[in-house]
Amino acid sequence: xxxxxxxxxxxxxxxxxxxxxxxxxxxxRVVDRFDPRPxxxxxxxxxxxxxxxxxxxxxxxSRYMPDFLTGLSMPSGSEARRHIRSLRDDAGExxxxxxxxxxxxxxxxxxxxLARLPGFRGGNQPxxxxxxxxxxxxxxxxxxxxxxxxxxGTAYFVTKKVQEHTEExxxxxxxxxxxxxxxxYDAMIVAETVKSGYHEKARRMGFQTLADYIFARSRPGKxxxxxxxxTQQLAEGDGRTKGWAVRFVMPKKFTLASLPEPGNSDVAIxxxxxxxxxxxxxxxxxxxxxxxxxxxxxxxxxxxxNLKQKSDPEYAFYNPPWTPGFMKRNEILIEIER
Numbered sequence: 445x446x447x448x449x450x451x452x453x454x455x456x457x458x459x460x461x462x463x464x465x466x467x468x469x470x471x472x473r474v475v476d477r478f479d480p481r482p483x484x485x486x487x488x489x490x491x492x493x494x495x496x497x498x499x500x501x502x503x504x505x506s507r508y509m510p511d512f513l514t515g516l517s518m519p520s521g522s523e524a525r526r527h528i529r530s531l532r533d534d535a536g537e538x539x540x541x542x543x544x545x546x547x548x549x550x551x552x553x554x555x556x557x558l559a560r561l562p563g564f565r566g567g568n569q570p571x572x573x574x575x576x577x578x579x580x581x582x583x584x585x586x587x588x589x590x591x592x593x594x595x596x597g598t599a600y601f602v603t604k605k606v607q608e609h610t611e612e613x614x615x616x617x618x619x620x621x622x623x624x625x626x627x628x629y630d631a632m633i634v635a636e637t638v639k640s641g642y643h644e645k646a647r648r649m650g651f652q653t654l655a656d657y658i659f660a661r662s663r664p665g666k667x668x669x670x671x672x673x674x675t676q677q678l679a680e681g682d683g684r685t686k687g688w689a690v691r692f693v694m695p696k697k698f699t700l701a702s703l704p705e706p707g708n709s710d711v712a713i714x715x716x717x718x719x720x721x722x723x724x725x726x727x728x729x730x731x732x733x734x735x736x737x738x739x740x741x742x743x744x745x746x747x748x749x750n751l752k753q754k755s756d757p758e759y760a761f762y763n764p765p766w767t768p769g770f771m772k773r774n775e776i777l778i779e780i781e782r
Contacts, residue, residue: 611671612762613693618720623738624745626780627721633694633703636712638679640687643732647676647761650690653710658692663707669695673760673775721777722746723760729769735759739776746780755779 619626637653639646651674655661658668671693679689694703694713703713724742728734739757746753755778762773 611669611695612673613671614696615721621745623726624722624724624742626751627723629719629721631718632696632716633698633700634675634691634714634716635694635703635706636689636691636714637710638687638689643676643688646688647674647690650676650688654690654692657706657711660704662711663704665704668698668704671695672762675758675760675777677758678756719754719779720782722751722780723775723777725773725775727770727772727774729772730759730761730774734774735776742776742778746778752781753778754781 613629613632615627615629617625617627635654635657637650639649639653641649653662654674657663658670660667673693675691675693677689677691679686700713700715706713722742722745724738724745726734726738742757745751758777758779760775760777762775763771
């Protein structure tokens, strides 16, 4: 009715026996295929077998009994403790042997760094080329680095061409101190939209709204050529902040009368009067940490030179999104009194 509950030693013996059988089966397959000599896995199995608690070599009738019933005897307490110490001392050796076995086995696996491709018509030139690169990792690394340099070079070339053909507002540099300049800007016309949300989200939404305007997607008529920079500044109304004002500078050939009317109330056309600006220029992918660092430098410059601020900081972005960070031109502009 009731069966005896297996002891901890019985469970350990069963588990190690099962592990040994699985290793033996795998070892047999590997040895038959790759190496007829005994390998590390066989030594692991034999080591486990030798130090297995209660294990003895089968004799007499036990030789004809099933494997799971052979080689077991009841140990004394001192024998059990001795076997446990022996297993613990040999565990490190068994792990090292298993690692060596895995290393040997991995040497027989196919090289997966570059997959082999079937030859095309006319020969196996593509396959030979892949084999050539696979056998020369230094050349492969050189090609990867060369490809990265080519990509950066292409981005630099495209960025320079875009900048050369993109109109910017006119200004005169009054003073220059390193990355900081005092500039006098001419009057300009801007298309403006106000968006709420955090800085990056508002700029992205505002850019899309203004792009729909200049590219005639939200209104009838012809397209307007894109200029730089795209600017962003806190917008206030009725004594409180309404969000972020995102602005596109309109080409100089347009006037308020000649610009096409926006297709909706989200876009407003405004004239910005001539003004004096303190500007700091920096590169990198724009984020709050980078902007705060340079804004503080600009504030310190204004304080050191007794320059009076007239407006909130305005952030200016000059490059398309694909421009690498180290090539990007960002600026913070603050209007000051003349």
